[in-house]
Amino acid sequence: GDSVTQMEGPVTLSEEAFLTINCTYTATGYPSLFWYVQYPGEGLQLLLKATKADDKGSNKGFEATYRKETTSFHLEKGSVQVSDSAVYFCALPGGDSWGKLQFGAGTQVVVTP
Amino acid sequence: DTGVSQDPRHKITKRGQNVTFRCDPISEHNRLYWYRQTLGQGPEFLTYFQNEAQLEKSRLLSDRFSAERPKGSFSTLEIQRTEQGDSAMYLCASSSPVADLLNYGYTFGSGTRLTVV
Numbered sequence: 001g002d003s004v005t006q007m008e009g010p011v012t013l014s015e016e017a018f019l020t021i022n023c024t025y026t027a028t029g030y031p032s033l034f035w036y037v038q039y040p041g042e043g044l045q046l047l048l049k050a051t052k053a054d055d056k057g058s059n060k061g062f063e064a065t066y067r068k069e070t071t072s073f074h075l076e077k078g079s080v081q082v083s084d085s086a087v088y089f090c091a092l093p094g095g096d097s098w099g100k101l102q103f104g105a106g107t108q109v110v111v112t113p
Numbered sequence: 114d115t116g117v118s119q120d121p122r123h124k125i126t127k128r129g130q131n132v133t134f135r136c137d138p139i140s141e142h143n144r145l146y147w148y149r150q151t152l153g154q155g156p157e158f159l160t161y162f163q164n165e166a167q168l169e170k171s172r173l174l175s176d177r178f179s180a181e182r183p184k185g186s187f188s189t190l191e192i193q194r195t196e197q198g199d200s201a202m203y204l205c206a207s208s209s210p211v212a213d214l215l216n217y218g219y220t221f222g223s224g225t226r227l228t229v230v
């Protein structure tokens with residue numbers, strides 16, 4: 001079935017460093033792809049999405065480009081802040097029509113001052 | 114609207130006891146989902162409602178688990194005869210049909226953390 005694989009964490013960075021979190025997917029066809037973020041003590045929030053190949057999703061300084069040739073959707077941010085410390089999840093639809101999502105294992109990001 | 118509310122936030126129970134969690138979705142959302150998240154893992158789908166109808170259940174949802182959504186508003190998830198393996202964060206999410214189909218813009222609650230001792 002459809003699935004995503006994320007790089008393992010934790011990823012520890014200094015403030016203003018460049019962040020990349022790798023995500024690759026396995027799917028039939030070209031599904032929409034998503035990044036969700038979970039801040040400490042909170043529920044998951046949709047961070048960004050891309051609905052077709054070559055689309056770039058962006059939000060809060062984060063970007064991810066849907067690459068069908070490499071089946072990837074890597075998340076990037078050019079200059080992280082302490083407030084970006086969170087767990088980031090890559091996700092794609094589970095193959096059904098009503099909105100089930102298949103999540104990766106999550107990557108914890110820790111940004112130090 | 115205060116978003117998706119889950120109650121309780123934390124629950125500690127002894128093995129073998131029954132527990133029930135509640136989820137109040139965003140009022141205009143007709144779709145409601147339950148996910149389970151264990152430490153170091155992403156959320157895993159458990160079940161889904163459209164209005165009051167439960168349309169899909171994961172094989173993760175054993176016979177000890179039951180979910181309801183009477184009147185298509187709030188939902189409850191009950192676990193009978195809890196086991197230590199049930200310890201996890203139970204997440205509820207809701208969405209409207211348009212957001213669901215076009216954006217998968219789930220709104221998640223903060224979750225109920227269950228610890229079975």
